[in-house]
Amino acid sequence: MRKVFVGCLFLWACLGAFGQDLNIIRSYFSPSQYYVGDEATLHLEILKKEDVILSPVVDIPKHPWINIRDVLFSEDEDSYRIQIKFVSYNTGSQTLPDITIGGLTLKGLKIYTESLVDNNNSSISEPKGNLLVPGTRTFIIAVVFVIILVPLLFLGLIQRLYLFFKNSFLLYKHKKIYRKLQSQLDLLRRDIAVLEDAPFYDGLLQAIRVYLQDRLQVPLSSATTAELDYYIGDRIGFRYKTFISDLFRYGDMVKFAHHPAPLGDRRNHLEGVDSLVQSLEADE
Numbered sequence: 001m002r003k004v005f006v007g008c009l010f011l012w013a014c015l016g017a018f019g020q021d022l023n024i025i026r027s028y029f030s031p032s033q034y035y036v037g038d039e040a041t042l043h044l045e046i047l048k049k050e051d052v053i054l055s056p057v058v059d060i061p062k063h064p065w066i067n068i069r070d071v072l073f074s075e076d077e078d079s080y081r082i083q084i085k086f087v088s089y090n091t092g093s094q095t096l097p098d099i100t101i102g103g104l105t106l107k108g109l110k111i112y113t114e115s116l117v118d119n120n121n122s123s124i125s126e127p128k129g130n131l132l133v134p135g136t137r138t139f140i141i142a143v144v145f146v147i148i149l150v151p152l153l154f155l156g157l158i159q160r161l162y163l164f165f166k167n168s169f170l171l172y173k174h175k176k177i178y179r180k181l182q183s184q185l186d187l188l189r190r191d192i193a194v195l196e197d198a199p200f201y202d203g204l205l206q207a208i209r210v211y212l213q214d215r216l217q218v219p220l221s222s223a224t225t226a227e228l229d230y231y232i233g234d235r236i237g238f239r240y241k242t243f244i245s246d247l248f249r250y251g252d253m254v255k256f257a258h259h260p261a262p263l264g265d266r267r268n269h270l271e272g273v274d275s276l277v278q279s280l281e282a283d284e
Helices: 002-018 136-190 197-216 225-232 237-257 263-282
Strands: 024-030 039-047 066-075 079-088 092-095 099-101 104-106 110-113
Touching: 066 099, 079 104, 079 110, 136 197, 136 263, 197 225, 197 237, 197 263, 225 237, 237 263
Parallel strands: none
Antiparallel strands: 024 039, 039 079, 066 079, 092 110, 099 104
16 A cells, blocks of 8 residues: 555656656656655656756755755756655655756655554554663673683682692702701711711611601601501502611610611611612602
8 A cells, every 4th residue: 555655656746747847757766665864865867858957956955854965967868867865854745845956946746754653553662672782792791701710710820829839838848858867867977987876876767757757748756666667658669668667676676675786787777768868859
């Protein structure tokens, strides 16, 4: 029905133009349907007259309900081709203001502006919620991701720093104990011939006990000789475990049973401790 009405409107415009002794060959709109605020163009093809000369429109008509943006024309041997570009602000049928193009005046031209409301008298839809600005959803996801990720990264960094400083402290402490052991072994090695048996083994056993407690992280400071085997377990290999067990038993016999300790045994035990320490340090 709307197309029939628009067709009748074209006919009406043509008849109006005929009232001006103008022969309109063809007229159409582009786009064929347009709404309030849309730019549209009325195309006219008019039969040429010898006594009519076209010239650019100097004063484009102004009206509150329409904005005529431009009037263009061209001509050939038989016709004029005119384009009227406009933006309508009213719905329904309207009559364009008179437009003078040199010796040609266009009067009574009709336009029809479509309405967004259906023709079946349907009511206007309820207002919808605000549309999200493009990229808003991506931005929200990115913000949530950052809110979750940044604390996790921070906690991970704190944990790494804690482990780093803890390990650094333990390493510093171990190196300090290691240097102290080496100093004690050097003193025992220097005084091996002048020290009595009990003081020699008391110093040697105490030095290796402190070192192994720190190196193996087991409670050896008050452990008996029998408990050493349990705490040390297989942490230093069978060979050195047997050596440590034999060393502490031998030292107990020297300290408590006054067992004689020849110089050769002292040297063997001293070098055995040094070998054990160097092996453990090499495995670090």
